[in-house]
Amino acid sequence: MNNRLKVLRAERDWSQAHLAQELGVSRQTVNALETGKYDPSLPLAFKIARLFEMRIEDIFIDEAA
Amino acid sequence: MISRLFSTPKGRVISVIVFLIITMVSGGVVGFLQGYAEASGQTSVVEGRSFVWIIGAIAVVLAAASFAYGAYWMKSIDEAAQEAHKWSWYWGGSAGLGVGVVALLLSMAPASENWSVPTLDGRTDPVAYAASGAFGLMVVLLIGYGIAWAWWWFSRR
Numbered sequence: 001m002n003n004r005l006k007v008l009r010a011e012r013d014w015s016q017a018h019l020a021q022e023l024g025v026s027r028q029t030v031n032a033l034e035t036g037k038y039d040p041s042l043p044l045a046f047k048i049a050r051l052f053e054m055r056i057e058d059i060f061i062d063e064a065a
Numbered sequence: 066m067i068s069r070l071f072s073t074p075k076g077r078v079i080s081v082i083v084f085l086i087i088t089m090v091s092g093g094v095v096g097f098l099q100g101y102a103e104a105s106g107q108t109s110v111v112e113g114r115s116f117v118w119i120i121g122a123i124a125v126v127l128a129a130a131s132f133a134y135g136a137y138w139m140k141s142i143d144e145a146a147q148e149a150h151k152w153s154w155y156w157g158g159s160a161g162l163g164v165g166v167v168a169l170l171l172s173m174a175p176a177s178e179n180w181s182v183p184t185l186d187g188r189t190d191p192v193a194y195a196a197s198g199a200f201g202l203m204v205v206l207l208i209g210y211g212i213a214w215a216w217w218w219f220s221r222r
Contacts, residue, residue, distance in 0.1 A: 024143065029146065
């Protein structure tokens with residue numbers, strides 16, 4: 001699943017470490033999320049959406065849809 | 066206090082070091098007791114049933130502490146790290162078990178009766194062979210687990 005995490009983070013001039021701290025995960029996890037190699041759980045996806053004040057479907061792109 | 070210790074990466078590293086020190090000190094105490102008893106000619110103490118109970122009790126406490134530590138650790142890490150451990154335990158552990166099964170099947174070959182198998186400390190009694198088998202299985206499981214864990218993270222860099 002693709003996502004816009006890297007773009008959204010860059011727009012806010014945040015480092016991966018900062019985003020990781022905001023989300024309560026490791027920097028490695030943020031990297032795995034950004035590269036689309038790890039899909040977050042629903043609770044984490046909601047947390048990300050709340051942090052960026054966006055809807056989940058505006059951050060994560062379901063390629064199958 | 067423990068949950069606070071586990072809440073940061075640095076705290077988790079410290080907790081690992083503390084846990085390793087505790088296990089090494091426990092092992093050291095048993096080794097010292099055994100060494101002291103043997104050096105002072107009290108071999109009956111080491112060979113007696115009470116010494117088995119002492120080692121058994123320490124082993125059970127350490128196993129329980131390890132499990133509790135593992136539970137705290139697993140709950141303290143984030144979901145991707147948890148997923149890595151679960152994935153590694155299934156795939157790496159299964160692969161390790163597969164190696165163990167090969168060894169088990171090989172042991173059923175009649176010719177294997179004459180094979181010389183190394184044991185942990187060179188002993189050749191049944192208990193030593195059983196312990197070596199358990200240790201060997203643990204080693205292949207952990208090797209499989211370690212490789213799978215490294216693969217999981219490496220492929221998600």
